[in-house]
Amino acid sequence: MLKGLNHLTLAVSDLHCSIGFYHDLLGLPVHAIWDNGAYLSCGDLWLCLSLDSARQYISLQDSDYTHYAFSIEDADFDAFARKLADAGTIMWKQNKSAGESIYFLDPDGHKLEVHSGDLQQRLTACRKSPYKGMRFFG
Numbered sequence: 001m002l003k004g005l006n007h008l009t010l011a012v013s014d015l016h017c018s019i020g021f022y023h024d025l026l027g028l029p030v031h032a033i034w035d036n037g038a039y040l041s042c043g044d045l046w047l048c049l050s051l052d053s054a055r056q057y058i059s060l061q062d063s064d065y066t067h068y069a070f071s072i073e074d075a076d077f078d079a080f081a082r083k084l085a086d087a088g089t090i091m092w093k094q095n096k097s098a099g100e101s102i103y104f105l106d107p108d109g110h111k112l113e114v115h116s117g118d119l120q121q122r123l124t125a126c127r128k129s130p131y132k133g134m135r136f137f138g
Contacts (some may be wrong), residue, residue, distance in 0.1 A: 019033065025083070071118075
């Protein structure tokens with residue numbers, strides 16, 4: 001049985017730029033850096049940045065809804081959103097769901113989200129206003 005998410009590995013085109021984004025802007029601690037990668041963390045989540053020249057050829061038009069969401073406390077959300085805006089971070093979506101979310105791109109166009117809330121809060125909101133065809137279990 002799977003126990004949870006072990007780690008995320010993101011292919012990056014410029015390791016130095018990506019370390020700056022994830023460490024300096026987002027505040028994730030850096031644990032190791034080598035010629036072609038870096039290990040950072042966000043709470044219990046292990047994040048690997050892996051230099052990959054193929055990433056340079058991926059355009060935003062080739063993209064889909066796949067994204068990675070990080071948790072944040074409600075009290076920290078507004079200041080964090082301002083920090084992203086002040087840094088000129090590109091936003092890729094407006095929040096339309098329950099809970100505070102901001103959707104933004106990293107330097108390689110990986111779609112990220114910062115969300116205050118959890119699954120139970122989302123399910124409660126969906127029970128009040130379900131998505132088309134939504135069914136609930138348990």
